[in-house]
Amino acid sequence: MHAEMLVLQFSRKVVDQPIIYRLVKDFNLEFNLLKAAINPQQEGVIVMELRGHPQDFRRGLKFLRDAGVQVKRVAGEVRRNDELCYQCGACTAVCPTGALYIERPAMSVAFAAERCSACELCCPVCPARAMEVKLNRNAI
Ligand code: SF4
Ligand code: SF4
Incomplete structure (x- = not known):
């Protein structure tokens, strides 16, 4: 398989x-x-x-x-650069696995790396370019 x-x-x-x-x-x-x-x-x-x-x-x-x-x-690893992230929340709308989510009651944006599938959907929507890819995925 x-x-x-x-x-x-x-x-x-x-x-x-x-x-x-x-x-x-x-x-x-x-x-x-x-x-x-x-x-x-x-x-x-x-x-x-x-x-x-x-x-x-x-x-x-x-x-x-x-x-x-x-x-x-999907062959890379996606990480958040916490120094760049300014908690706007835009990434939470596109994350398919719930790795990026709003933490209540503080309403801060959390990143649970263990839930991340490295799909990279959050990368282009982040205005701060805080979501970084360690290895690029390859077209096949
Ligand atoms: S790479 Fe995909 S799964 Fe990982 S945080 Fe970004 S949108 Fe969510
Ligand atoms: S879109 Fe970028 S700046 Fe906004 S919360 Fe997500 S990682 Fe942070």
Whole structure:
């Protein structure tokens, strides 16, 4: 069994197609969805762990690429630079695992590194660039 955490980015052209259904049905793959933000007629992003026999996994990735889905492997480590973070909270809206969350009653933004999947969705939304990637994920 092979398993990897992936970020799939869908263009407008393919966002309405049953891509994930095909991965399960045609390639015998299993998935654990962490985040799906897809709007009809617009671009979308899915963060998920994909599992299956290595050969099925490779065939499934080829199917995704051929369908026009951009697939990136989560291979890095994401850390917060606490000196840069000014607690604005923007990152908590996109974090799929709850690693970034509002701590009450102080209303401070906490980072639980052990829950982080290194999907990097928080990096571009942080105005302070406080979320840093140690190793870059690779396009596959
Ligand atoms: S990389 Fe950022 S958005 Fe992704 S799980 Fe880790 S803290 Fe959350
Ligand atoms: S978006 Fe950046 S600055 Fe704002 S709370 Fe998150 S890590 Fe801190």
